[in-house]
Amino acid sequence: MSFRPKPGSIPESPGVYRFRDAHGRVIYVGKAKSLRQRLNSYFADFSALHPRTQTMLTTAADVDWTVVGTEVEALQLEYSWIKEFDPRFNVKYRDDKSYPYLAVTMGDDFPRVQVMRGAKRKGTRYFGPYSHAWAIRETVDLLLRVFPVRTCSSGVFKRAGQIGRPCLLGYIDKCSAPCVGRVTPDEHRALAEDFCDFMAGNTGRFIKRLEKEMREAAAEQEYERAARLRDDIQALQRALEKQAVVLGEGTDADVIALAEDPLEAAVQVFYVRGGRIRGQRGWVVDKVEESSPGELVEQFLLQMYAEASPDAMPREVLVPALPPDHEAVAELLTEQRRARVEVRVPQRGDKRSLMETVERNAKESLAQHKIRRASDLTTRSKALQEIADALGLDQAPLRIECYDVSHLQGENVVASMVVFEDGLARKSEYRRFAVKTKEGDVASIHEVIMRRFRRYLEERSATGELAADQGGTAEDAAEGAVEGEGAHGPIDPETGRPRKFAYPPNLLVVDGAGPQAAAAQRALDELGIDDVSVCGLAKRLEEVWLPGDDQPVIMPRSSEGLYLLQRVRDEAHRFAITYHRSKRSKTVKESALDGVPGLGPARRQALLKHFGSVKKLREATAAEICEVPGIGPSIAEVIVSTLKGESP
Structure with missing residues (x-):
């Protein structure tokens, strides 16, 4: 490695470094508290390095670095370089499937509620992600009774305005029909904002308002209106029941868990807002170097939150292992949210129980990913040929x-x-x-x-x-x-x-x-x-x-x-x-009967087969033991007295 920097030329300050190949392309970006200590580790003992790191070094032809003032600046610069250069040897998290979101297009003149996948768009509010699109549609169908926001496409909306007649949803009062002027643009936008507030967790004020209106309608003997308001309240309550309460009210947290093997890792996140699970999402990653759980968590947090909007970030991030620079990571997330963000490992209580649930989901996600990967015929053929070539x-x-x-x-x-x-x-x-x-x-x-x-x-x-x-x-x-x-x-x-x-x-x-x-x-x-x-x-x-x-x-x-x-x-x-x-287990079971006089291997196996365990045998009477073939009354008495600690 002729590109190794000269001794003493590497500063001891924190910073970010880049390895480049012979064509000048950046192939790896890393950060360090001490650039000298970190870079020297690459050139100390080549044989002791991880195989992936060895491959990276043999591919590299140059290394440079940038000194920064703090570890937070190093995290920020590392992420921006990874995003800019997309280095082939850096860890990349990818969705384990396409997750749908509930989206409200607040940037439109007449906001629309719809299911969206893929990249997020500016001016649109997102809720979720959800595991299945049908779960979103069920929730929306309930909420449209109370918040009749437009859900139709632009083409349907335009055609309804041209013919002066709303679609079916307008006739059954699940759309306020702004297309034909039943409500003004401002009134429709207010409905959309109320819909977003309810989905964001501010649910109490809407249910209290409807209950007040229902009582007033009943007092004025407007019973049909009161019955409709009652049904609206029940619809909101059913929508809330679909979101399980897992933590105390007012708790905003992202719960992150890992499942890994030597080659891959799966990450699952549960989004908890207002104490309720509002969404779930998963990622998988190919390990490109030997990384601890804390290092995987740090890389994940950077990629997940680096460009998140402040209102999409939680007050608390629960992780399975703390990142090596967890204080710097917490400070970076705090700057991003513009309010305090805590990064910690739950040790007990409801948060620990929820973490265990997320861990089970991560393990299942990794298993399903392996099954999908193994069932792909093209992938299997490629794998077998790679083995043959190697x-x-x-x-x-x-x-x-x-x-x-x-x-x-x-x-x-x-x-x-x-x-x-x-x-x-x-x-x-x-x-x-x-x-x-x-x-x-x-x-x-x-x-x-x-x-x-x-x-x-x-x-x-x-x-x-x-x-x-x-x-x-x-x-x-x-x-x-x-x-x-x-x-x-x-x-x-x-x-x-x-x-x-x-x-x-x-x-x-x-x-x-x-x-x-x-x-x-x-x-x-x-x-x-x-x-x-x-x-x-x-x-x-x-x-x-x-x-x-x-x-x-x-x-x-x-x-x-x-x-x-x-x-x-x-x-x-x-x-x-x-x-x-x-x-x-079989040896342990048989050893419990070793001390019974006159009981050989054949009789021991017959007893265990008949009763299933030593515990059930110890609870049996001499008469019940005599039912086993080959066991007589005298030996049965010996077995009972021996197992109960009495001398035969």
Whole structure:
């Protein structure tokens, strides 16, 4: 990196720096409390940097910086440069779907209420966003009884004025019909302003006004008018019921939560105004560097609020983790709102409970995003080809198997095998293994690969029949699919027997680095299998390791290929740890019966199968225990006295 600044030339002041490529394009913008300390970290130890940062530095050809006076100025300049240059290596949040808003076009001569998506327009007031457009229309339909604002398009409005006859909404009193002069422009604008005030949370005065008018109408014996006012009040109350009360009245807050994995993050925001949830919105982001939750929150707050109007900003921003410069961020938001804004992490109470709800929504949003991304055929094809190119495969790996080992301090060691075909999970062919070796993860991977491919060779040589597992055990025979396929996996239509390991993968992935990949390759070599490619995927830096290589293959962090490998690895980890927990739970249950004299493994399993748990067995009587096959009156008495802490 010949562009490294000379020692001592970088100031120690706060500031913002830019990396540029050979063509002068800005590829990364960052800020720092101390420019010297931050920039020197890029040039100290290249091998210790995050892979994405390494890629950025090898792409860069120059770096410059601007000194500022305060951290707030650094935040402002960083955001303005990111917006101006759109650097490829900076984090970019994007909507996880198109969210509709309720919009009132106050800039028009006759304001219109409508559903809007996309970029916001000047002179229009927005409420929301909402999850579904139908939710907006239901609310508007209720409010038009009280605030009959125009909702028609410009063409319909103009034509009604030309023919002198309003549309249907004008006849049923859900529009004040300014098109035919029933109300003046000023009266119609006043209706629109009242509509906006009600949506902004100033609801009490309208309901009190209508109640007063209803009582006056009833006192004057104008019962039809009083009944209509009563219906108007009920319509406003139903509109309010659609917005759940979650916090104290007068609370204005944006509640932000994160859900993340090594490659992506999802952000969900609940907008609370007047103590009620007024809207919800989500974003997703590809991680371009290793970022803490606080750093992701800081970047999100800058992008979300940097250009927000003061009336759209809350008094309080609740976040899952404080930004590294949270005081500077709070000061910047305060300047933007022109009033105090607090940024804090809720610790207890209703706000903490609401934060947990938003977190669940963020996790669901990330899961749905992954499903949508995985279901895209074009994306899956691109991912498989990227994997083939990165690993030097002759063709795209249409069948990928991934293996992971799970244990707790060397006890209850298990392994999982998950299968992805054409980029999608094939759960009917998942397998799980009870590992026999106690010599560590590398030895466990070798054992599992040997067992899996030995079975494959036997099944292949059996020409359609499932051969006996030579040298295997009863545990091997019990290996089967889970996830809704029963204990024995798919059935061979010719033999009627379970087919467990009939197909070899194009690519074998192990959860781990070089040693794990080498162990898998060694197992294949010992079995004489040379048509299966092997790689390992290390968790810490998402590095791809090939057997025998001293250096990993670094795939771009935003590549679809790495995303698919990560999904396969994460699924193998989930499947392995689920099996491990079930075995550990079973071991704990059986251990509670170890002290019962005369009770062997078969009787212990029969008792647990009959009662379901040790707790229910402890509550049973001797007569009820005798109902279990193989348990007589004498042993039943021993079981009861032992479990209740009495001497037999």
